[in-house]
Amino acid sequence: MFKSFIKLTGGDYLPQLSSLGSNHLFLALCLIFISLGKNERAVAQQLNFGLNQKQPFEEIPHSEYSFQTSSRKTKKPVAGKLVALSNREYQLNGGWELLEGYKVRELQTSVHAPMLNTSDWYGATVPGTVLTTLVEQGVYPDPYWGLNNLLIPDTLCRMDWWYRNVFTIPQNKHGNRPKLIFNGINYRAEVWLNGKLLGNIDGAFCRGIFDISSIAKVGEANVLAVRVIPPSNPGIPHESCRAGIGPNGGVLCLDGPTFISSEGWDWNPATRDRNTGIWQDVRIVYANELELTDSQIITDLPLPDTTKVSFLIHTKVYNASTQLQDAKLHVQIGNVKAVHPFKIGAKEYKEIHLTPKQCKELVMEHPILWWPNGYGNQYLYNATICLTDNNNDTLDIQKMRIGVREMEYELSAHNAKGEIMRINFNPTAASEKRTRLFDNVARIKSKNGVFVPQLLQPLDGEIVREVEDKEMKEHLVVKVNGQRIFCKGGNWGMDDAMKRVSRERLEPYFKLHKNMHYTMIRNWTGESTEEIFYELCDEYGILVFNDFWLSTEGFNLNPLDNTLFMKNVREVVRRYRNHPSIALWCARNEGFAPKELEHSLAETLVEEDGTRHYLGNSRSLNSAGSGPWNYKFDPAWYYKSLAGGFRSEVGTPSLPTAETVREFMAEEDTWPISDVWFYHDWHNRSFGEKTFCELYTEGMDLKLGKSSSLDEFCTKAQLINYESHRAIFEAWNSKMWRDASGILLWMSHPAWPSMVWQNYSSNGETAGAYHGAQKACRPLHIQMSLDKYNVDIINTSLKEYKNVTVNLATYSKEGHKISATTLKVPTIKRNGLTPVITFDELAGVTDFRWIKIVLTDAKGHELDDNVYWFNPNKWDGKLLSNLPESNVSMQIKNVRYDESSYCKGKVVVTNKSKVIASFIDLTLRDSNSGKAIRPAYFNDGYFTLMPNESKEITFEFLISAQTKHVVIQLNGYNVASNQVTLR
Secondary structure, three states: OEEEEEEOOOOOEEEEEOOOOHHHHHHHHHHHHHHOOHHHHHHHOOOOOOOOOOOOHHHOOOOOOOOOOOOOOOOOOOOOEEEEOOOOEEEEEOOOEEEEHHHHHOOOOOOOOOOOOOOOOEEOOOOOOHHHHHHHOOOOOOOOOOOHHHHOOHHHHHOOEEEEEEEEEOOOOOOOEEEEEEOOOEOEEEEEEOOEEEEEEEOOOOOEEEEOOOOOOEOOEEEEEEEEEOOOOOOOOOOOEOOEOOOOOOHHHHHOOOOHHHHOEOOEOOOOOOOOEOOOOEEEEEEOOEEEEEEEEEEEOOOOOOOEEEEEEEEEEEEOOOOOEEEEEEEEEOOEEEEEEEEEOOOOEEEEEEOOOOOOOOEEEOOOEEOOOOOOOEOOEEEEEEEEOOOOOEEEEEEEEEOEOOEEEEEEEEOOOOOEEEEEEOHHHHOOOOOOOEEEEEEEEOOOOOEEEEEOOOOOOOOEEEOOOOOOOOOOEEEEOOEEEOEEEEEEOOOOOOOOOOHHHHHHHHHHHHHOOOOEEEEHHHOOOOHHHHHHHHHHOOEEEEEOOOOOOOOOOOOOOHHHHHHHHHHHHHHHOOOOOEEEEEOOOOOOOOHHHHHHHHHHHHHHOOOOEEEOOOOOEOOOOEOOOOOOOOOOHHHHHHOOEEEEEEEOOOOOOHHHHHHOOOHHHHOOOOHHHHHOOOOOOEEOOEEHHHHHHHHHHHHHOOOOOHHHHHHHHHHHHHHHHHHHHHHHHOOEOOOEEEEEEEEEEOOOOOOOOOOEOOOOOEOHHHHHHHHHOOOEEEEEOOOOOEEEEEEOOOOOEEEEEEEEEEEOOOOOEEEEEEEEEEEEOOOEEEEEEEOHHHHHOOOOEEEEEEEEOOOOOEEEEEEEEEOOOOOOOOOOOOOOOEOEEEEEEEEEEOOOOEEEEEEEEEEOOOOOEEEEEEEEEEOOOOOEOOOOOOOOOOEEEOOOOEEEEEEEEEOOOOOOOEEEEEEEOOEEEEEEEOO
């Protein structure tokens, strides 16, 4: 029963269980707990096992209004169809059906029978989860609206399900061995074809690859039946409400690798099927006797020289025949072509490693480099690895897109004597040796309280060299192509709570991240591990901080099956290692992996990748910690008490607009604050003497006054959101390369309609938090530190600017100019901070001020601007409540339509008043319906104009059938609403 042990806080161990059904798990855990000594029990009580019984009725969220009804749709017969992706690869689309396992066992006819009557089955969505199918078929209402999720039984995750498809497999002249490939199921599956068991799939991130050449009926109907089994330990969800949000996760963590957040976290409720199902696509690929397996292409730059690149090719070839074979490996990357002849024995797996030493052609002169967002273009080369026989007939082929780039890292480590050194290391330089560079278990703590790993290799100048940098202390710096990258971005807890992860759904969110000038996304506990996620990160230049499926050490449980965990790790690394966007592999969220997993992870990542750093802990190894996650009344706190280092999580609330709130709950529940708010993550967790939502509400009331309606409350919230999100990023900006190297927001992306922790809403709406972060993260940015009033220019690009001007002015509350200063700056250095002036004048100010800073180039063109409010007095909620109304106009210019169906243009916004126009926001709307067009990509929002000032804003949106008549609507805190017609 006991396979290994779970390490507890303090170094004790809890016996770790083999995979058990949920009916037996709680009893087993109780027996373990009883068997522990007194001290061990005290430690074990710190671990989060979740609930052992359902909450009482009075603790469940209630509403008379926020529920919807559903009606099952009439099933339309759809034939299974193989859609060609290439001349040898097909995707199995349509024709999928789904039924509960217990109903299948009651059938009079075998599930494998071709003529089975499936009229009672659900028409299934594949790729998709069980819940996706049941919602789309009208069995249950949309779980994202109101309290609908409570109407969906949690038994969905406590039963098995059968998927079925009947389809014809065609002849294919390019291959004689058809293979059936499942790119992802959750959590376990039995796969049957024509009544024959092909095998099993285990873990959410493993492929199932089956040779069906002896079973498939080519040219005839084939019956594919898949029994999908949910995680063994789905847990009992805590239904967040006024009584509290409950613990994050529970026993589902025992089943990692899976979507651990689907048991419920403090940013989404429990997904009722725990994302069980065939959540990735299903394909048929025609192979031959010789086939390629998971090829890797490494781009090796002779840094600091980037004028040429060497390609290192690693692949495996399998000979399924019983004869020795002669073959050739063809490599093409851009205009680089290389051929490598070889022999392979019968039933042999042969590893082939090619470098320019074996193939001198594997060198490209003057490559186009791949860069993170803001540092350059995201150029991707089409790469092909092809296997042919001696007659040059193609036997197998793998195609991919790669970026020419090389990762390096600066960090601190200690040697065998315990001496801490600051080093630069290049894992690609060591990739041929496949040698582990660091030992995270042998870590020590520096005098600054940061853990550093042990360096296992001597300094050699190429792989590891010592650097002099006292300012960055022990903290991690990520480098691409020899250049430091200032990592700014956010965490994705999960792309979508129901795992609807098509390109169509996900791409707008990546475009929003690019528009915020982000350079990194953290794939928190690996919940968003799929091909399209990495493809879009490649295309939009977003580096990936990639966790595996472990959450908080000493709180969340460790997985039961280490072998299964590592099998999924190997699969993930092999499948996605060619993506240039992946910058870091990380063991877990907020902690170190158990020792038995730590060593396996470290060795596997070197063996299977070898080109990236493996970070053993997201918050305390070469890192600056994580949190806090609550609202801070004084935004200067981030400068004084937090900013510095590389920090993987900092959060603050982000309430959406009233318009969005009304989209996911009944009007009756929108105001006053109701249980529906709490179910959608409006937290009641304590932070000291106040709760999360109390801190936020009281802070808003003190600054802007109490609210009497949803619209007023949400409008004021956007100003608070803008201020706090800007402050977080600007605080890190103020210490760029002077102790600070990266900051990731908790969170940038919501998994469902949430009231908290998001840069934009799940419907794509961008409001205060989005534009506050966007302002602070501009590649060329002028800002003022809120603690010491230093005015600095932040340049997170590789471009140098000459002869710029900084205009600094203060205004009264109404907008009367009080002071003005003009400063000339000869040079803005690349990728760094350029100090301008300390605004000492503020030290003597006794009344409220607006502070506006404008950066212009040598021709007077605006490069950036920034507006702050400054109040040296105690906030009373009335200071900004009586601003006089301003009059602002708009003028549309340069509207154009590109080939990708996007409309782009500019709008000039002018304040015609003699008073300030504060927090101006623009929205694109359909003029007929009045509905907002989302997402819309504006380059600025919630901006403030002084009297008689104008500002030019760019916009972009995707044209659709619903966007024939478009207006731009303008609103603001003290601005009369108006609109102008676009088309």
